[in-house]
Amino acid sequence: MPVYRGRFAPSPTGDLHLGSLLAAVASYLEARVAGGEWLLRIEDLDPPRIVPGAADRILQILDAYGFEWDGPVRYQSERGDLYLAEIERLKSTGWLYGCACTRKEIAAIAHAGIDGPVYPGTCRTGLAGGRMARAWRLRVGEAVVDFEDAVQGWRRQDLVREVGDFALLRADGLVAYQLAVVVDDAAQGITHVVRGADLLDSTPRQCYLQQRLGYLRPAYAHIPVLVNAQGEKLSKQTLAAPLQAGLAVHSLVAALALLRQLPPQDLNRASLAEVWQWARSHWRIDALAGVKSITMQGVDTGF
Incomplete structure (x- = not known):
């Protein structure tokens, strides 16, 4: 390397x-x-x-x-199989869960974050009866992420309060940018x-x-x-x-x-x-x- x-x-x-x-x-x-x-x-x-x-x-x-x-x-x-394999790995370890919420439903109850409404965790403990998963979200727990940027300096973000559990497989079936990159x-x-x-x-x-x-x-x-x-x-x-x-x-x-x-x-x-x-x-x-x-x-x- x-x-x-x-x-x-x-x-x-x-x-x-x-x-x-x-x-x-x-x-x-x-x-x-x-x-x-x-x-x-x-x-x-x-x-x-x-x-x-x-x-x-x-x-x-x-x-x-x-x-x-x-x-x-x-x-x-050309790399879709690689992304889907990592999604399955996250599912198997419990870090990824299915979400049935629509954008309208999330917007009605969520507070604003740095990148749109912060997902409130509605489906984190399981889907409501009769509902199917539309997207798959990554659990963030109480994560606070720090990193040093060579241009912008020290950065900190509270994921649960500023972002929430975020989607890795979207409702339209496409892999999210965050996972692919x-x-x-x-x-x-x-x-x-x-x-x-x-x-x-x-x-x-x-x-x-x-x-x-x-x-x-x-x-x-x-x-x-x-x-x-x-x-x-x-x-x-x-x-x-x-x-x-x-x-x-x-x-x-x-x-x-x-x-x-x-x-x-x-x-x-x-x-x-x-x-x-x-x-x-x-x-x-x-x-x-x-x-x-x-x-x-x-x-x-x-x-």
Whole structure:
């Protein structure tokens, strides 16, 4: 096993944009500066949200931007048996239970948490007569999860009060993201996870699930997300412009500037290889310490 194995795991719900590029650049440079590996995983877990052709375009743009990944690209859509096996293991040990509650029923009696209504444990001791399980939930008990984030610092979350027992197999039959990402990271031997701060609140659930499954916990670093003038996360939903192959140098320099690496203006006239050489030589993730979001103000993004 390498000392450092990182990954980039985009969802093919659309093309990569500048916000995606920040996560890709940060995870890539952290891995390469550490002398480690950088893996690529396509998180195509939710078929209704997948955009046809997006996965291929993601690979093409990463290649055009000079990213080099180690090993084959993994696809979550091909790993369903692995997820279901871990679900059965959790069922057999009593950590997972069936839940018959609808979203409307939960919302009517639950208090608000960090990610929607906190499940009140209605089905924890068994299903009411005549009701069938719609989803399968993980017991959290009285768990309080602490972890040190390399960018955001010390974090603590009280799962029972802020999240509640959370679903690992959804009512629509799809495996939940929280399970898939934990199983994939363990199966691929990921030692360090660098991703956007929008996933910071999900991390305690993943840490808890890692413990229940007997997995090692990777180190985490949640970089700031890119937001627009309205304070909204730059995303496909907010009509973020897709990355263009012909703007690789300019976009990478813009990403480095947004990540507070202070690239010189003349780097825009450099070759792609020279941009990456400069980035490796100057990369400092601590320049982002404590920052959860950044705007494009003052940075020439070209979009």
